[in-house]
Amino acid sequence: MSLSVAFKHFVRPRRLPVHLLSRASSTQIKFSCVDAHAARESRLKASLSQKPISKADTGPEPPYGRPKPSTYRIYRHSQPFSLTYHSTPLPSFDIAYETWGTLSPAHDNVILVHTGLSASSHAASTMANPAPGWWEKFIGPGKAIDTNQFFVICTNVLGGCYGSTGPSSIEPETGKPWATRFPILSIFDMVRAQFHLLDYLGIDKLYASVGSSMGGMQSLAAGWLFPDRVGKIVSISGTARSTPASIAMRYAQRSVLMADPNWNNGFYYDGLPPHTGMKLARQIATITYRSGPEWDQRFGRHLRPLPDLDQSEKRVPALCPDFLIETYLDHQGEQFCLEYDANSLIYISKAMDLFDMTQHVLDELNLKPSSHALRSHPSAGLPHGTSHSKSHPPPVNPAPHLSALAEGMTPLAHIPTLVLGVQSDILFTVEQQREVATALRLAGNQSVSYYELGGVWGHDTFLLDVLNVGGAVRGFLS
Amino acid sequence: MSLSVAFKHFVRPRRLPVHLLSRASSTQIKFSCVDAHAARESRLKASLSQKPISKADTGPEPPYGRPKPSTYRIYRHSQPFSLTYHSTPLPSFDIAYETWGTLSPAHDNVILVHTGLSASSHAASTMANPAPGWWEKFIGPGKAIDTNQFFVICTNVLGGCYGSTGPSSIEPETGKPWATRFPILSIFDMVRAQFHLLDYLGIDKLYASVGSSMGGMQSLAAGWLFPDRVGKIVSISGTARSTPASIAMRYAQRSVLMADPNWNNGFYYDGLPPHTGMKLARQIATITYRSGPEWDQRFGRHLRPLPDLDQSEKRVPALCPDFLIETYLDHQGEQFCLEYDANSLIYISKAMDLFDMTQHVLDELNLKPSSHALRSHPSAGLPHGTSHSKSHPPPVNPAPHLSALAEGMTPLAHIPTLVLGVQSDILFTVEQQREVATALRLAGNQSVSYYELGGVWGHDTFLLDVLNVGGAVRGFLS
Numbered sequence: 036m037s038l039s040v041a042f043k044h045f046v047r048p049r050r051l052p053v054h055l056l057s058r059a060s061s062t063q064i065k066f067s068c069v070d071a072h073a074a075r076e077s078r079l080k081a082s083l084s085q086k087p088i089s090k091a092d093t094g095p096e097p098p099y100g101r102p103k104p105s106t107y108r109i110y111r112h113s114q115p116f117s118l119t120y121h122s123t124p125l126p127s128f129d130i131a132y133e134t135w136g137t138l139s140p141a142h143d144n145v146i147l148v149h150t151g152l153s154a155s156s157h158a159a160s161t162m163a164n165p166a167p168g169w170w171e172k173f174i175g176p177g178k179a180i181d182t183n184q185f186f187v188i189c190t191n192v193l194g195g196c197y198g199s200t201g202p203s204s205i206e207p208e209t210g211k212p213w214a215t216r217f218p219i220l221s222i223f224d225m226v227r228a229q230f231h232l233l234d235y236l237g238i239d240k241l242y243a244s245v246g247s248s249m250g251g252m253q254s255l256a257a258g259w260l261f262p263d264r265v266g267k268i269v270s271i272s273g274t275a276r277s278t279p280a281s282i283a284m285r286y287a288q289r290s291v292l293m294a295d296p297n298w299n300n301g302f303y304y305d306g307l308p309p310h311t312g313m314k315l316a317r318q319i320a321t322i323t324y325r326s327g328p329e330w331d332q333r334f335g336r337h338l339r340p341l342p343d344l345d346q347s348e349k350r351v352p353a354l355c356p357d358f359l360i361e362t363y364l365d366h367q368g369e370q371f372c373l374e375y376d377a378n379s380l381i382y383i384s385k386a387m388d389l390f391d392m393t394q395h396v397l398d399e400l401n402l403k404p405s406s407h408a409l410r411s412h413p414s415a416g417l418p419h420g421t422s423h424s425k426s427h428p429p430p431v432n433p434a435p436h437l438s439a440l441a442e443g444m445t446p447l448a449h450i451p452t453l454v455l456g457v458q459s460d461i462l463f464t465v466e467q468q469r470e471v472a473t474a475l476r477l478a479g480n481q482s483v484s485y486y487e488l489g490g491v492w493g494h495d496t497f498l499l500d501v502l503n504v505g506g507a508v509r510g511f512l513s
Numbered sequence: 514m515s516l517s518v519a520f521k522h523f524v525r526p527r528r529l530p531v532h533l534l535s536r537a538s539s540t541q542i543k544f545s546c547v548d549a550h551a552a553r554e555s556r557l558k559a560s561l562s563q564k565p566i567s568k569a570d571t572g573p574e575p576p577y578g579r580p581k582p583s584t585y586r587i588y589r590h591s592q593p594f595s596l597t598y599h600s601t602p603l604p605s606f607d608i609a610y611e612t613w614g615t616l617s618p619a620h621d622n623v624i625l626v627h628t629g630l631s632a633s634s635h636a637a638s639t640m641a642n643p644a645p646g647w648w649e650k651f652i653g654p655g656k657a658i659d660t661n662q663f664f665v666i667c668t669n670v671l672g673g674c675y676g677s678t679g680p681s682s683i684e685p686e687t688g689k690p691w692a693t694r695f696p697i698l699s700i701f702d703m704v705r706a707q708f709h710l711l712d713y714l715g716i717d718k719l720y721a722s723v724g725s726s727m728g729g730m731q732s733l734a735a736g737w738l739f740p741d742r743v744g745k746i747v748s749i750s751g752t753a754r755s756t757p758a759s760i761a762m763r764y765a766q767r768s769v770l771m772a773d774p775n776w777n778n779g780f781y782y783d784g785l786p787p788h789t790g791m792k793l794a795r796q797i798a799t800i801t802y803r804s805g806p807e808w809d810q811r812f813g814r815h816l817r818p819l820p821d822l823d824q825s826e827k828r829v830p831a832l833c834p835d836f837l838i839e840t841y842l843d844h845q846g847e848q849f850c851l852e853y854d855a856n857s858l859i860y861i862s863k864a865m866d867l868f869d870m871t872q873h874v875l876d877e878l879n880l881k882p883s884s885h886a887l888r889s890h891p892s893a894g895l896p897h898g899t900s901h902s903k904s905h906p907p908p909v910n911p912a913p914h915l916s917a918l919a920e921g922m923t924p925l926a927h928i929p930t931l932v933l934g935v936q937s938d939i940l941f942t943v944e945q946q947r948e949v950a951t952a953l954r955l956a957g958n959q960s961v962s963y964y965e966l967g968g969v970w971g972h973d974t975f976l977l978d979v980l981n982v983g984g985a986v987r988g989f990l991s
Contacts, residue, residue, distance in 0.1 A: 064692075064693050064694065064778050064779070064780075065778070066693075066771060066778055068768075068771065069771050069772065069776075069778065072772055120827070120829050120830055121829060122827070214542075215542050215544075215832065216542065219829060219830050219832075276814070277814070278805055278808070278809060278814075279805065279808035279809060279812045279813065279814065279836065279837075279838035280800075280804075280805030280808055280809075282814075282836050282838050282839065283800050283808065283838050283839075283842055284800060286796075286834070286836075286838070286839045286842060287793075287796050287797050287800060287842070289832070290546075290793055290796055290842075290843075290846075291769050291793050293544060293546065293547050293832070293833075294547065294550055294789050294793060296774075298547075300542050300543070300544055300547065301542070302542075311772050315765075315768055315769050315772060315793075318764075318765050318768055319765050319797065322758075322761050322762060322765060326758075327756055327757065327758030327942065330756070330757035330758055330761070331756060331757060331758075334757045335757065335914075336754070336755070336756075336757065336760075336869060336874075349598070349600070351598050351599060351697060352598055352697050352863065352867055354693065354697075354767070354771070354859055354860075354863060355771075356764070357866075358757065358760050358764075358866065359757075360757035360760050360761050360764070361760065361761070361764045364761055364764060364765070364768075365768075368768075381832055382832075385830065385832060388835075388836065389830055391814060396814075436813075461939070464805065
């Protein structure tokens with residue numbers, strides 16, 4: 036048996052004593068976790084050569100998966116669409132959407148559900164697509180968002196890659212994917228695009244705007260942009276102002292992605308996607324989505340099983356994944372790296388970083404609430420009405436940034452709002468949840484419901500905790 | 514002015530409207546943060562071609578910096594050195610060390626200072642090297658570790674790249690760098706190597722073993738391995754058992770590093786080092802070393818200045834670093850990426866992951882304290898003596914893993930120990946500090962001093978907070 040065969044099945048030479056290893060040449064030491072990138076690249080190259088990339092005007096079909104077009108509807112906006120950061124409008128856009136339940140004759144039972152960064156419009160299973168959605172346990176007959184009562188809409192965000200216009204879409208003028216010629220987006224742009232869809236559907240006012248994570252930002256932005264068109268707001272593990280720590284974590288993801296040579300300044304649509312960068316980015320993201328205490332319980336310090344190791348042999352640790360937590364992160368990255376468009380990740384994560392409802396930031400961007408929103412709010416100031424939460428009363432002398440945030444959030448003063456956060460969330464920390472609730476109250480909102488959950492699931496709690504998150508949402512919507 | 518010139522000075526085209534951008538070809542869109550990797554690669558290649566890599570037997574001189582050999586002493590251990598995880602010993606090793614103060618005639622005033630992952634032996638300035646050391650403010654005449662009183666030793670760890678034997682060192686048998694043929698190390702191996710140095714220096718017993726971060730692990734391991742040779746232990750922001758969350762963060766760093774094609778399975782010493790992977794790894798590490806509250810205060814949401822932007826122009830955000838927190842991380846990565854050996858980072862971070870003083874883990878590794886350490890400890894059990902800390906008394910019914918950890922730490926039962934942690938530390942969390950203190954007390958240690966600091970500096974507090982960290986250390990050592 037040659038050395039190279041001996042190494043093939045082992046991540047790191049475990050059985051060979053050091054004096055044997057030292058005779059192996061550099062090319063004979065193998066790291067399966069590293070070779071996985073090259074193996075994936077070979078598979079992708081082979082599949083590309085067999086099946087040329089489609090250049091149909093629905094956009095190219097890069098090797099990452101996306102839902103079949105038949106499983107969602109498309110709203111096509113053919114007019115130029117103005118943007119927050121660019122003076123030149125987007126020439127047109129598509130928004131992919133799905134619906135559940137029945138629109139009432141008065142059109143007054145509509146809930147718009149906003150997604151996190153990477154989710155599609157497929158929030159729950161439909162006739163067209165029976166696969167479970169990303170919020171399957173929360174949306175349906177008798178569930179927290181009860182489709183017996185509500186007409187629920189979920190869209191893929193502007194900038195996404197699941198049917199809505201984004202960097203992977205064809206730019207009308209060139210007939211090629213936008214790539215990084217795509218304009219920088221804001222959360223407000225995403226929400227304004229959604230309200231064009233609502234106009235098209237004949238929906239004047241939402242019963243509620245509901246969102247988690249980035250969707251929480253959108254939910255607040257919807258109420259801010261259209262205070263007369265949003266009945267209630269739910270913000271779960273969101274924020275009104277991204278912090279440097281969350282920017283840092285998204286920056287780390289963009290950095291590893293953009294350093295992948297396959298990223299090619301964003302122009303990879305006729306070749307290989309930056310699958311290695313995407314895998315590494317997802318590993319970092321996964322760390323921010325979960326929490327240490329959950330991993331203590333779930334993985335502890337357990338090692339991955341090595342079925343072919345003799346019981347009598349002493350196990351030598353590997354440089355490739357060795358602990359279960361490492362194989363978990365490796366798996367999460369592997370699952371995601373061909374599922375999602377790298378440029379969508381870059382653009383949407385950037386939009387999250389830029390989100391800030393502080394007054395002077397909104398002023399600089401020349402953002403204004405629509406219609407009657409600029410009416411004066413005589414009740415603004417310290418709250419004096421009832422509140423569902425007794426904890427975290429607004430400070431008597433709020434920090435300057437909090438006052439400025441409250442000033443920016445004044446258009447939300449009359450919209451009942453549920454703010455729900457999770458103590459183990461390291462990405463959208465509980466301090467940010469308290470900040471949102473406090474700023475709303477300082478802005479004069481007397482109908483702020485505030486819930487702070489324990490538990491070990493961190494940021495991902497909104498996807499998992501049907502009992503507490505679902506219960507709070509159901510109670511607030513009823 | 515051509516488009517490519519217009520882009521040259523701007524990270525992302527800021528002044529060109531979208532309709533102009535759309536005419537630019539893919540090769541004309543520039544991302545300076547991405548181009549920086551290629552530019553660095555070109556510079557490194559040029560310097561390599563001008564100055565061939567030295568093949569002297571002190572090891573090759575890769576392009577990353579290391580202290581000049583004259584600034585530290587070398588202890589050369591020419592005998593085979595047994596290892597925790599490999600049955601074949603390391604044939605020999607070097608340990609680089611520096612000292613401060615004067616050894617007392619009785620050799621009873623010695624403090625061994627253990628470093629974090631990437632530090633050299635240069636803990637403080639010396640005659641040979643007047644550059645400030647990594648703990649400059651803590652070591653010196655009249656400082657927390659008072660060199661008027663103590664003889665202080667600091668080493669580069671086994672596995673490092675600042676003079677001690679590690680993966681970049683020459684393997685005697687082949688005359689080439691070990692690279693990833695280097696054996697996996699344990700924290701215990703590192704400490705045993707240090708005690709060979711102490712033997713050589715004629716030091717039978719340490720007045721104290723003092724360490725921060727990984728050095729905290731070593732400090733505990735020193736007391737465990739040599740309970741009769743360690744008078745006092747200081748563990749600052751360390752742990753007795755790495756958690757899955759900290760393993761995850763180090764795994765993310767190893768992953769980006771090992772995915773860099775220049776890493777080449779660890780065999781890069783006659784070519785380019787994985788400088789891009791190192792930069793990305795350091796960005797991730799920096800996130801774990803600091804804390805969100807500090808960044809709120811220090812960077813907030815401020816953008817980096819763009820001196821050549823007209824005041825009248827609206828600033829368009831960039832995909833490259835834009836917020837100050839991003840430029841900070843970028844700078845930290847850039848500073849580090851040629852300073853340190855990638856394989857040392859991989860091996861030493863792995864040793865940190867593997868560290869676990871739980872009894873059954875120590876049993877499996879066949880680790881035993883030396884000399885009289887296995888004497889019985891009749892006082893083991895719940896503490897009943899005085900303790901400097903009133904907070905966090907040991908639980909009456911400790912969790913099983915805590916009992917097992919306490920059992921493993923029994924050899925430390927008679928060594929006065931200072932455990933100091935920081936509430937804003939996300940890498941070595943305050944829960945881990947409490948765990949160390951509790952396990953020591955459960956093991957019967959009646960002289961545990963426990964300090965828990967507030968503040969916003971996170972894990973890096975041990976490098977910065979002279980007043981509180983220094984004060985606690987000084988008080989404990991006196």
